[in-house]
Each structure stands twice: as structure tokens, then as C-alpha cells.
Amino acid sequence: MYDAVIVGAGAAGLSAALGLLRSPEIKRMEEDGITPKILVVSKLQPLRSHTGSAEGGIAASLGNIESDDWHWHYYDTVKGGDWLVDQDAAKLLAEYAPETVINLERGGVAFSRTEDGHIAQRRFGGHTREFGGAPVRRAAYAADRIGHQILHALWQQCVAAGVTFAEEWYVTDLVLAHDGARAAGIVAFDTHKGTVHAVKARNVLFATGGAGRLFHTTSNSWDLTGDGMALALAAGLQLEDVEFVQFHPTGLAHTGILLSEAARAEGGVLRNADGEAFMERYAPGHADLAARDVVSRSIMAEIDAGRGVADPKDPDGPKDCVWLDMTGIDPAHMRAVLPQVVETIEKYADIDPAKDPVPIKPTAHYTMGGIPITVDGQVYRWHGGDGNGEARDGSREPVEGLYAAGECSCVSVHGANRLGGNSLLDACLFGTRAGRALAARIAAAPVDDPMAGDDSDVRGADETRAQAVDAAAGERERELKELLTPRDVTSDPAPQATDGTERSADDNPYRLMAELGAVMERAAAVRCDAASLETALHAIDDELAPRATALAAHDGIAAFNQEITAIWEVRHLIALARAVLAASDARHESRGSLKRNDFPRRDDERYLAHSMTDAAGRVAWQPVHIVDVPPRKREY
Amino acid sequence: MTNSTVTTVTLKVNRFTPRPERAERARGGSPFARTRKSSPFGGSSAAPARRRPRGKQWVQEYTIPARPEDTVLDCLLTIKRTVDPTLAFRYSCGHGMCGSDAVAINGTPNLLCTATLKDWAKPSGSLPRTDDEGFRRIGDDAGTEEEASAEVSPDTACDGSLGVIELGPLPGFPVERDLIADIDPMLDQIRKLKPYLEADGVLATTHEGKVDVFEYLQHPDELARYEQLSNCIACGVCEGSCPVFAGGDAFIGPAALIWASRFVNDSRDTITMDRLDAIDTADGVAACQSVRACTRQCPRGIDVGEEMWQIVAKVRER
Numbered sequence: 026m027y028d029a030v031i032v033g034a035g036a037a038g039l040s041a042a043l044g045l046l047r048s049p050e051i052k053r054m055e056e057d058g059i060t061p062k063i064l065v066v067s068k069l070q071p072l073r074s075h076t077g078s079a080e081g082g083i084a085a086s087l088g089n090i091e092s093d094d095w096h097w098h099y100y101d102t103v104k105g106g107d108w109l110v111d112q113d114a115a116k117l118l119a120e121y122a123p124e125t126v127i128n129l130e131r132g133g134v135a136f137s138r139t140e141d142g143h144i145a146q147r148r149f150g151g152h153t154r155e156f157g158g159a160p161v162r163r164a165a166y167a168a169d170r171i172g173h174q175i176l177h178a179l180w181q182q183c184v185a186a187g188v189t190f191a192e193e194w195y196v197t198d199l200v201l202a203h204d205g206a207r208a209a210g211i212v213a214f215d216t217h218k219g220t221v222h223a224v225k226a227r228n229v230l231f232a233t234g235g236a237g238r239l240f241h242t243t244s245n246s247w248d249l250t251g252d253g254m255a256l257a258l259a260a261g262l263q264l265e266d267v268e269f270v271q272f273h274p275t276g277l278a279h280t281g282i283l284l285s286e287a288a289r290a291e292g293g294v295l296r297n298a299d300g301e302a303f304m305e306r307y308a309p310g311h312a313d314l315a316a317r318d319v320v321s322r323s324i325m326a327e328i329d330a331g332r333g334v335a336d337p338k339d340p341d342g343p344k345d346c347v348w349l350d351m352t353g354i355d356p357a358h359m360r361a362v363l364p365q366v367v368e369t370i371e372k373y374a375d376i377d378p379a380k381d382p383v384p385i386k387p388t389a390h391y392t393m394g395g396i397p398i399t400v401d402g403q404v405y406r407w408h409g410g411d412g413n414g415e416a417r418d419g420s421r422e423p424v425e426g427l428y429a430a431g432e433c434s435c436v437s438v439h440g441a442n443r444l445g446g447n448s449l450l451d452a453c454l455f456g457t458r459a460g461r462a463l464a465a466r467i468a469a470a471p472v473d474d475p476m477a478g479d480d481s482d483v484r485g486a487d488e489t490r491a492q493a494v495d496a497a498a499g500e501r502e503r504e505l506k507e508l509l510t511p512r513d514v515t516s517d518p519a520p521q522a523t524d525g526t527e528r529s530a531d532d533n534p535y536r537l538m539a540e541l542g543a544v545m546e547r548a549a550a551v552r553c554d555a556a557s558l559e560t561a562l563h564a565i566d567d568e569l570a571p572r573a574t575a576l577a578a579h580d581g582i583a584a585f586n587q588e589i590t591a592i593w594e595v596r597h598l599i600a601l602a603r604a605v606l607a608a609s610d611a612r613h614e615s616r617g618s619l620k621r622n623d624f625p626r627r628d629d630e631r632y633l634a635h636s637m638t639d640a641a642g643r644v645a646w647q648p649v650h651i652v653d654v655p656p657r658k659r660e661y
Numbered sequence: 662m663t664n665s666t667v668t669t670v671t672l673k674v675n676r677f678t679p680r681p682e683r684a685e686r687a688r689g690g691s692p693f694a695r696t697r698k699s700s701p702f703g704g705s706s707a708a709p710a711r712r713r714p715r716g717k718q719w720v721q722e723y724t725i726p727a728r729p730e731d732t733v734l735d736c737l738l739t740i741k742r743t744v745d746p747t748l749a750f751r752y753s754c755g756h757g758m759c760g761s762d763a764v765a766i767n768g769t770p771n772l773l774c775t776a777t778l779k780d781w782a783k784p785s786g787s788l789p790r791t792d793d794e795g796f797r798r799i800g801d802d803a804g805t806e807e808e809a810s811a812e813v814s815p816d817t818a819c820d821g822s823l824g825v826i827e828l829g830p831l832p833g834f835p836v837e838r839d840l841i842a843d844i845d846p847m848l849d850q851i852r853k854l855k856p857y858l859e860a861d862g863v864l865a866t867t868h869e870g871k872v873d874v875f876e877y878l879q880h881p882d883e884l885a886r887y888e889q890l891s892n893c894i895a896c897g898v899c900e901g902s903c904p905v906f907a908g909g910d911a912f913i914g915p916a917a918l919i920w921a922s923r924f925v926n927d928s929r930d931t932i933t934m935d936r937l938d939a940i941d942t943a944d945g946v947a948a949c950q951s952v953r954a955c956t957r958q959c960p961r962g963i964d965v966g967e968e969m970w971q972i973v974a975k976v977r978e979r
Contacts, residue, residue: 070848072895073759130876133858133927135884135891142878170892173758177891181857217837246754282756338728369756372775375730533746535738580747584679585838588746 026487027062027226028467030211032196032253034067035074036172036452037431037459038232039179041402043132044460046186050468059471064224066191066213068248068590071180075234075246076452079172080285080365082149082164083129083453084446085122089143090162095119097154098163102447103654105151105316106393106440107617108633109266112652114400114436118447118454125454126165133178136167149445150286150316151661164446169285169365175449193217195590197501199229199256201424202486202493208426209490212498214505216590219583221505223498225491227472228463230428231257231396231404232456238594239602240389240550241542242281244273250538253433255597257396258604258640262424263407265435265635265647266394267601268608269618271443272551274320276388278336278346280373284385286445288351288366289313291359295324296348296382297332303347316661318442318618321387325551328386336384338374348382387551391443393618394608395435397421397637397647402428402436402459407637407647419647428463430456437635437649441617508589509581534576534591538598541569545602549609552620558610565602573599600640607642629656668821670727670778671785672736674748675829676839679716721745729779729823733766736826737773750840757960760894763901764840765829770901771958782824833900833907844897850917851895854939858924859932877929887926890968892961893919899955899965905948912948913940915955915965922972937976946973 029045031038042065045051051061067074086093099119103110130136130144137145149164167174183190191213198212210225233253237245254264274295275284289295294302295313307323308315315323324347327333333344351359356379360367370378398404404427409419431452438451470483477483548561573596578588614628615621633656634646723740734752741748753759755774762773766781834842860877899915900906906914921940924930940946946969953966 069753069759069761070844073753073761075754075759077894078754078756078758124875127875131858131860133929135888135927136876138879138881138884140881142880142883144876168888173894174891178858184852185855185857246759248753280755338730372777373730373732373756375777375779533742535742535746539742578747579745580678582678582681584681585749585841586747587749591746 026472026491027064027210027224028472029061029063029228029230029463030224030226031063031065031230031232032067032211033074033232033234033431033433034065034069034071034180034190035076035232035234035431036175036179036449037434037456038065038067038230039071039176039183040453040456041230041232041428041430041460041463042188043179043182043186044457045464045467046188046460048461048464050464054468054471059473059475061467062472064189064191064226065183066194066196066211066224068193068195068216068252070192071183071190072177074176075249076176076449077173078244078246079175079449080169080283082147082166082171082446083126083175083449084149084152084163084444085126085165085450086119086163087123087126087144087146087165089139090146091154093154093161093163095122097156097161098122098152100156100654101152102438102444103440104157104657104659105444105447106438106442107627107659108629108651108654108656109269109437109440109616109635109649111437111650112654113650115438116652117400117458118438118450121454122450125450125457129175129178129453132182134167134174136165136174150314151444152446172449175453191215194222195593196233196252196256197221197593198497199231199260200490200494200497201260201427202489205261206425207486207490208424210494212494212501214501214590214593216585216587219586219589221498221502223494225487225494226426227470227487227490228426228428228466230402230430230459230463231433232429232431232452233433235392235432236598236601237389237392238538238542239270239545239598239605241539241546242276242386242550243389243542244276244281244283245389250594250598251392251433251601252594252597253429254392254395254604255600257404257429258600261640262404263397263637263639263645264394264604264608265397265407265437265637266441266608267392267605267638268612268636269393269439269441270389270549270605271317271391271393271618272321272387273390274317274324274387275349275385277369277374278384278386279338281388282369282373283388283390284349284366284369284383285363286314286317288349288363291362292354293349293351294353295320295385296350297327298334298344298347299332301332302350303327303332311661316442317445318620321551322620324387329552334384337376346384346386349385350382351378352380352382354379389550391439391448392432393435393439393441393443394636395433396429397635398429398434398436398455398459399423400436400455400458401462402430402434402455403462404429407645409645419645426466428459430459435635441619505583505589508576508578508592509583509586510577531579532572532576533579534573534588534595537569537572537576538591538595541565541595541598541602544569545605549606552622553609554621554623555610558606562603562606565599565606570599603642604638604640608636608638608644611636611638611644667726668728668823669724670731670736670782670823671722671724671825672733672740673720673722673825673827674839675718675827676721676748677716677718677830677836679838724822727778727823729777729782731778732774733776733778733781733826733828734762734773736778749838758894760896760960763831763896763898764842765832765901767827768829769958770831770898772896772898772960775960778823778826781826783826785822785825831897831901833903833909834897842897847895847897847900847914847916850913851920853913854917854921855932855936856920856924858927858930860929861931879928883928886928887923889961889963890919890923890926893923893963894961896960898958898960902954902958904952904954905950910948911944913942913944915949915969918946918949918972919963919965919968922968925972925975934979937979940972941976946976949973
């Protein structure tokens, strides 16, 4: 029995572990000779987490370069989220951002510096002074590697704190007990040994990251398969606002790798098949530097109107890209100020951006929604508000001992569209808060408390937890055995060279994942309507889901059998895709990142509310917490 | 665009499947586990007696459609999707940041996701033969049937073949399965050297003695002394390239030393002397033979060899 199991070891999970261990409660407990039993489980070695790919910065009103005020940051966050932001949470985010960033610096992050030695800050889209005025330098940065720096510093601090990790364990179940009212633990697959573990815990925290792999074109790593969100659904919980997925406008075609906004800031221009610089038509005055969601929508509108271009790597493929024309930028200047962008284009597209246009398309970047949590990271169920789009009175019923943080969660600071620089902040700040909340619970009743040995209530609750986790683990073990029984009895791990043809007739999770990504991209990338969503749901229900159920591994040895994990991943993606489609379908308006072609306007009368979607696709509505900033039109 | 002719590439992958019972044996048990690695200079006569991991080893060849600008990772993912879902290799971010996909490409440690076919595919037959740990074996007549059958026929070569790439797990580390190596030895060595900032905890104050700023101040010049070192992604490429480390001699390895150097050079850190003491050992800086092979393929552009030299000098001068 663990005091707490943390699932995921990116910025949120590691922040939670540190927030927990550094809390006064745990310090006191340790002084009394009681060691908290904490385990961090992650599907990747922690240093491989996707946090490491974040480039731009982490937002905080430090005011190191020019005057700034956390109230302005608060306002920008609410406005950027198109007012679908819980303002009590956004207030905490802005107010404690400076503390969060300074703690990261003190933990070793190699921030870029000003001449007087302070943390350097740069401008970022949507961050303004005086409530929507001029742009402000608010994003603290470390060249273009802030995520790498934060991830490594957090891991280093966890090494210092003696955190125990179970690395490359893939979590297959979130187990609740007492009719879903309490966390009981998790079931995890040790990919090294190929064995299933029943991990019992009084507290569980999910920090499993996003789900960019729902879409074919994504900036996300191959591991962002929405596992935590899907496991929450499977455990009978809801997901909040999952219809909101941010697409970054300039993903390098074919790869989805991000080309920074800086490419356009330095003079890059988006052009359609006719060579027209079309953004001026959609966003007069702002043109190529309009807000991310605006640019992404404009690109898709051009493509839908038949003015897209094919990826030169696939000249006969669909015309689903536009050009990013950087030929107007002085080549020497381009190399000096956009080294990473130029390197990416040269390396992955084999194009010289000084001479030729670069094919780009919007790339799935961030899931604003996720597992619903309070500002202390506690997961809850929403009861009530089942009316068609009307947020009714209802209540939050917390799940005892269950917490979440980071991209897999939704405390609703990002609302319908996230501002750049706010994702790392969310992960670190609310990760730390969740860790502290866990600490308070653990200190109140530690597993190793010598005084509590005979408390029959505590023992009884632990017994119930253990039974639930063992039962779930038993199920998984049975399933694992099935998956490891190859359908093709002739399959031999030492085949003749190029024997692939026989197996290629068979299905596999990697192919299925690619097909799901294509279906979701057609139906819901950047824009959608009732018909596109229905088509995708049918494709999933009629074809992809049955195929996913029928999958089995092509090799019978469990150790390092990646296909096993991939099968579970694609099943998770399918469960999550259904929820995303259901929530998108239920919201009859356009807001932030969600563009419904059949409901093009924002509708505050009916949809100033969070969607709460369960595994069956039922959607309930929870009112948005409006505290200080009444809804207004979102204009830049 | 330029060329819509279908081209192909042939990947020769050194594969390995552990025996099921190996799972029970668990990892990291024996302190002698590292002796499994043989020296690249040890000669081939030792090869048959080599302490190979227990399991099944073979070379498998895949010929798939590919373009010159594709990465090796693109090709392996295509293989997983369309040919052989059992092939095992680590990968995650796909653009050189996560550091998970270091393997031996044509015998040279590198990342799958940054190596392109146009840089690495060689006309078939021109490759020096390498074993599963990426070592070239000179005078080894163990030309097996697999290798014989691997010869691409002249027709194929004329018919749009970009050539052959040979893949094996990262040298210097025990293989777990196919291209997956156990890099825990490297992470353990990094962890051994206190890989975290030990600052003084003193806050800067104003003239009146009030707390002024809460972050540690650091001038850009001070940052520049360690910034690039802090970009290390712990992929293990330098370790696999180092003949001392990969050769199996006792050496804490270039990666751990880069991490130590990162903190030694950080103006905020207060335990420089302890850090230098910790690496002034027979398996620390003394084991570095200044071969500088560690520099060549660093995906973050760190001049590892030069940094080794610098840290050795610092240890000596203290």
C-alpha cells in the first residue's frame, strides 16, 4: 500500500512529487520518523517526457524587463480562453506565476538572463499590459528550450529528494473503490519484464499529458495518446471541455513538427495555391500575426475552398497544406534569429526556406480539456446540468484521494483556447498545488503510521482498495495472456528476410492509430460540423473500434513487447476520440479553438458552460466561474 | 515536385528477442554484468565465447519505399505499420529533443529521428560488417546466410534503391530487445554525481537590507559558461562512441562528466570542490583517454571531447 502513486513524470508529475515532499506536513511527518511511501510511475524514462519539447517560455508577471501586473496576466488568460475560463483558477495561475518561475530558477533552470542578471522575458501572443493594451514581455525563457530546462531541473530536484520511480511502466487501469467514491490504486504493465502489477494506493495523481496523437498531424510526441483521460473515462469519470484542441497554425507538413510563430514575426507570409497572401483578407491589420486559432481557421478555410497545396513529399496526395513563404527574409538574418526553424525545415523537409516556400498545415498542439479538477487538483464528478446546452445548478462530488494535474487535467485556466506560455505554468503551478494537497491528506493518515495499526476503519478501507486493485490486475493479466497468444501460429520471431508480406495482410495497432488520426483530422481538425462529426463517429463505431478489439500481438514474448502497449494506446485513443466527438457535437456554437461551420457564433446564453462528457458520450453542463471579468467579445 | 519515382531503402536490423525466463532474472543484479561487453580491440577470436545476452539473435532485412529526406525513424515506423509490428525500438518526440532513440547506425551511434537516408544509406556491399553492438569486426569470416541473402541484386540497385542502412542497439549498453538497450548504467552514473543545483539559499537584498529579488542573479556571461552543457539530453550517443566506456572498462562516462561539468560551471552552485573531488578518481577523469570520439555525433552540438579536456584541467588545477 502506497501513500500516493503519481502517474506521469513530466512537468506536472514531477512538480507534484516535489510539492508533496517539500510540504511542511511531510517534513513534520519525517521528523516524527514516518517516511511517506510515494511512487512515480511513468511510461517513459522521465527525461523523455514531452515537457522537454516546449520551446517558447513560461508566463509570469515578473516585470523584469518592463512593468507588469499579475491582474493583466489574469485578464489576458480569461480573454484568450474566450471566457470559458474558471476565473478563480485563472486568478491563482496569474498571481502565483512569479513564485512558480522563481522556484524553478532556484531549482536550477538555466533561464536566459538580462544584463543585470535577472530572468529574461519576451513577448508572446495575447499577453498584454493594462487589460488588452500593448504587448508585454511576460514569457520567461531559456533560449528556445524552456521545456527541456524545466524538465531536467525538476528531474534533478527529484533525484536530490530521493523520489522512487517506476520507469517505462504503462498504466492500464485507474482503480476506484467504494462505488467509485475513493481512489484505490492503479494497474501497471512493466514493459521491461512484461508483467502486470497491482499498485495499491490511498491516493493517486494523474499527470499523463495530452492527446495530440488523436490527430494525424500533431506536434506531440508519439507517446501522447491520452492515456490518463481514457483511463478516467473507463473508471466512470467525466472529461471536461474535451472538444477544445488547440491547433498551432504552422506545423511542418507531413511531420507536424512546430515552426515557431517567430517565423511569421520575422516576415514569413502564408500563401495559398494562387500565391495570394490570404491572411490580410481574414484578419485585416493583423494578417499573419493574428491569434493562433484565427490563423489556423483561415488556413483550413483556404484548403476547404480548394486553394490548398499538396505536400511536395507527397505530390499526388491531398492538397491540405498552404505555403509559408520566408523568401522575403534576408537569408543571413533568418539564420541568425530563426536557427531552430531553419534547421527543422532543412532537416525534415529538405527545403531551403530562403529559396523555396515551405508546406505547412495546422498541427494538433494542446488539449485544453481533460480530467476535471478543483484548484487543489482533486478530481470530481459533476452532477446536474443535463439540459440541452443549459448550465443548470449542480454540484461537484470529489473522488476521495484522486488527483490530476497538467495537460491531462482541466482546472479550466485555458478555457476554449490556451495562451502561449501558460501550459508549462499550469503544469508546474497546479502540479505543485496538487502535491501539497496530497501531502495534507497523507500526513493526516500515513500508511506507515505506527499509531494507526489497529484502526479497523482504516484497515477495512485498505482491504477494500486492495481487493479492487487485485481484481482489476487479474483481469489485465488474463487479457495480457490473450494478447500474447499470436493469432498466426506460424509466426516465428526468426523469420526469413523480407517475410513481411504475410503479416502485412494482418491488422496491427500502428496502422490503426494512423487511420484513426486520419479520420479525426478529416472530421474535427480546426473546424467541424454535425455531418463531419457523425461520419467520424460511424467510422469509429463501425470499423476502427471493432478492429481495435480484435487486435493481438504478433509475438508471444512479453518483455519489451511494444505492440502490447500500442494496442492499449490505440484503444485509449478510440475511447477518447468518441468523447471528443460527442462533446464537439453537443456544443452548438463556435468558441475559441472549436469552430462549428454550422454554428459559427459564440452563444453565451446557452454555452457559457463546461461540457462534462462520460464514456457513453452523455454530456452535462457546468457553469463557468465568472468572478471579475464579465464576458465580452474576443478581439485582438 | 522534383522526383516522383518510387525509391526504396533496405534496412538491415540486428534483432534480439530475450528468452522469456530472462524476465525472472531481473535487471541490474550482478555487479559483473558489464563484463558482458567486449572490447572493440579484443579481436574476433573472443567473439564465440562472448557473454551474449540470453535469447535469440538474428539479422533481419526490410526493403521498403522511402525518400532520401526520410529519417531512419520514419522508415522504422513504416515497417511497424506495414511490415512487422514486432520490431522494437525506443522513440518519442521524433525531432531530436527527448533523447530516447539512440542506436548504432552503420556502426555509429546516432539518433534515429535526426538521421536521414540521404546521409546514411550506402550502396549495398560497401558497408563494413558490424556486429550487433555496432562494432566492426575485422578479419571475421562469419559471413552468415543472412548476410549473403542481404546482397541486393544489381537490378534492385538500378531500380531506385537508395542503398542499405545497418542498425543495431547502442554500443556499450546491454541489449534488451532489438534496438532497445538498457541505458540505466548511464543514468545511474549521472545520479551518482549529485546532478542537481546546490545553491546557497541566500536571497539578494537591497541597500536597506530588504529582500529585493528572489531568483539567484546570474549574468549572461556566467550563463554562457554552462548553458550548452545544460542542453545535454542524456541520449547516450557520446557514451556509445567512447571506446573506453563502450569497451567495457571502468569509466563513469562522458555523459556523467558533462553533467558534473554543467554544475561546476554554474555560478549559482556552491559545491564545486566536492564535485571535482568526486570525479578525481580512477574511473572518473583519469579514465578518459582523450579519444574525442564522443564529440562527433552529439545531437546537441556539445563539443564533448573539449569539455572533457576542460574538466580534466579543472580537476588538476584545483
